[in-house]
Each structure stands twice: as C-alpha cells, then as structure tokens.
Amino acid sequence: MSVTKKLFEDYVLNTYNRRGPVFVKGKGSWLWDEQGKKYLDLFPGWGVSVLGHCHPRIVKALIVQAKTLIHLPNNLFFSEQAVLAKEIVKRTFNSKVFFSNSGAEANEGAIKLSRLYGKGTRHEIIVMKDSFHGRTFGALSATGQAKYKEPFKPILETFREVEFNNIAELKAAVNPKTVGILLELVQGEGGINPATRAYIDTILALCRENDLLLMVDEVQTGMGRLGKLFAFELYGITPDIMTISKGLGAGVPIGAIVVNKRIADIIKPGMHASTFGGSPLVTRVSLEAFKVIKEEKILQNVKKMGAYLKTRLNKMRDKFSFIKEVRGEGLMLGVELECKTFPIFEEVFARGVIINSTHDTVLRIMPALNVTHKEIDHGLRVIEEVFKGVK
Secondary structure (H helix, E strand, O other): OOHHHHHHHHHOOOOOOOOOOOEEEEEEOEEEEOOOOEEEEOOHHHHOOOOOEOOHHHHHHHHHHHOOOOOOOOOOOOHHHHHHHHHHHHHOOOEEEEEEOOHHHHHHHHHHHHHHHHOOOOOEEEEEOOOOOOOOHHHHHHOOOHHHHHHHOOOOOOEEEEOOOOHHHHHHHOOOOEEEEEEOOEEOOOOOEEOOHHHHHHHHHHHHHHOOEEEEEOOOOOOOOOOOOOHHHHHOOOOOEEEEOHHHHEOEOOEEEEEEOOOHHHOOOOOOOOOOOOOHHHHHHHHHHHHHHHHOOHHHHHHHHHHHHHHHHHHHHHHOOOEEEEEEEOOEEEEEEOOOOHHHHHHHHHOOEEOEEEOOOEEEEOOOOOOOHHHHHHHHHHHHHHHHOOO
C-alpha cells in the first residue's frame, strides 16, 4: 500500500469507495498517477472540471486573485461577487443570485425559499423518482433514490415523489399543500434521463394553475453541458428558482441559487447565509469560466463533439446486443446495458480511461467540454475492447 493510501486508511473518514492509483497531476482531459501512468478522464471531477484539469486561464485567475483578495464576509461589499451575479443574470433570466459552496447547499436554500413562498400553509414539494439533489438532509430528503435515504430515516416528509415523465402521477400529486415542483431537466445520477416535452408542458400548466414554484436543479446540466449554457434554454422555459454548481467554478467550489425577480423579495436579511459562499476567489474564477466558454467557443464544441460521441456510441450499439439504449444531450450521455456496469467501469479504468457507472446498469460519459475528436476516439477504443469481453 502506498504512503498516501495508508494515510487515507488511517485518517480520512471512510465515506467513499476509492479506487485506482494515487493521482498527482492533471492537464486538460488527462491525469497522471504517481507512477507516471497517463489516464484519459472522460468524467472529470464528477462533471465539475468542465474546462478540463488546470485550464491555463483558470489557473491564472486563481493566482492573480489569490494575490489580491481571497476571502471577505458577506456583510461587506466586494466587486467580484457582484460582477459574477450580473453575468449569471445576463446569461439566464430576470433574477437575483445567492452564492453557496455546493449544489446541495443551493438546493437547501431553494427549499427554504419555497417555505417562505408557501407562507406556512403550503410546504410540500413534488420531486421525481431517480432524482438526485445532494447529501445534506433537505436535499437528501428531496432525492428520489431510496438507497441514499434508507440509512438516515426518518427523513423530511415534505416531499412527494412521482415517477419521472409520468403525467398522470404528476397531476394526481398536486394538492392544497403543494408549493412547488423540483426536478432535473436531465437526470444525472438517475441514469441520464431527459424530461419529455409533454411532461414539461404539463408542469408549466400545473404551476400556472396552482401558483406553484418551478424549481430547476441545474447542478449537473448547467455551464454548457448540454450544448446550451443551461438546460432550461433547451426547453424554452423560465424557472422561478434555479440551482447551479459543479461546472460553475470549473474546479473551485461554488454554487448559486438563481431566483426569479418576481419572488426574490420574499427573503430578507438574516434569513439565509453562507460564510464562505461567493468569496472573491471563487467568484473571480467563475467569471473567468464564463469568459472561456464564450471566447473559446466551448458551446459549439459541445454540440459538435456531443453529436460525434452519440453517433459513435449508437454504432457501437449495433455491434453489441447488450447495449439497450444511448441517451442524453450534448456531452452528458448515458449508455444503458442489460448487465451491471460497475465491472465494466472498473476494467475500463484499469486500462487507463475514466468513465462512471450509475444506477446499476448505466455507463455515464461526461467529458470536459473542450474534449477533442482524438480523445473521444481513444476512449471509445478502450470501451469497445472491454465490451468485447462482456459475456
């Protein structure tokens, strides 16, 4: 056992099933371990590193800001947070922004906002089976996967689960206590499941008819993952509350709640806070991520490489009968198999390519948004070699 792994065993709380070698360096879509072996990372940082590892402009922004101002409390004014908030509003809808450190924290804040909107009489939120909203207690309670919630029961009882894309079940769940509907437009941890157009149209109608909040979790889909900066643009909708994180900082920890101005005034000073949320350091880096996405034409690359990757995976489906479906949008793709995918993930990893296994039978591929043809080809060659050995 390496020194680093022994340190983890002795001193780090055992909450992750860590695998593989000890990594020491990253650049673009590549990682290197302490033995010098090179790995192609097609799932960088769980979707966090949207510009790959150590993008030079992100590194430079970190260094410059770290030499200027790292942290200030949120009861003082500083320009970096204000400028980033303006950029987010400009790229989304007429809104105001609260900054947190993670997607789970953003979702917790969204839940609190819904309570304010419900004014003590409405507090139930309709959520989706197979959804994932985070590990903190409110976000966990909203998550529609029993395996995450079972050890922590009793959970909060203010969430009503319905089957994703089931219109009849959705309609039946609305009641006088309902205050909002929370969903991912494309479920990530649930197996890359896109919402249907008809389902979203039904949600919009229900929200209008019953004065419900439309709450969209874009923690994984935001920052260009689907070929638009945010998934709500693909559906032509405007949320009341949107949560974002992961790619927002291109590697640094930052989350945000984007609140439609029509309801933004329901929250007052002292009702919500975050000690580290929106520090000068992370907001300056996030602003640079927005600039890189625009100036380096990242969204165009997502559309081009996403279409190429999906076409190649569908051709692979024609070769291997155990591939049930390829689904997703942009560079957020899932390959559903008729067998367990974790052993396949492990073998692909052993051969130097990192992807993800989720929801038991789905391989999730979410590369950096600036991934190249050559990198995709390399990854697919390795995956196909492993598929040849599947019985």
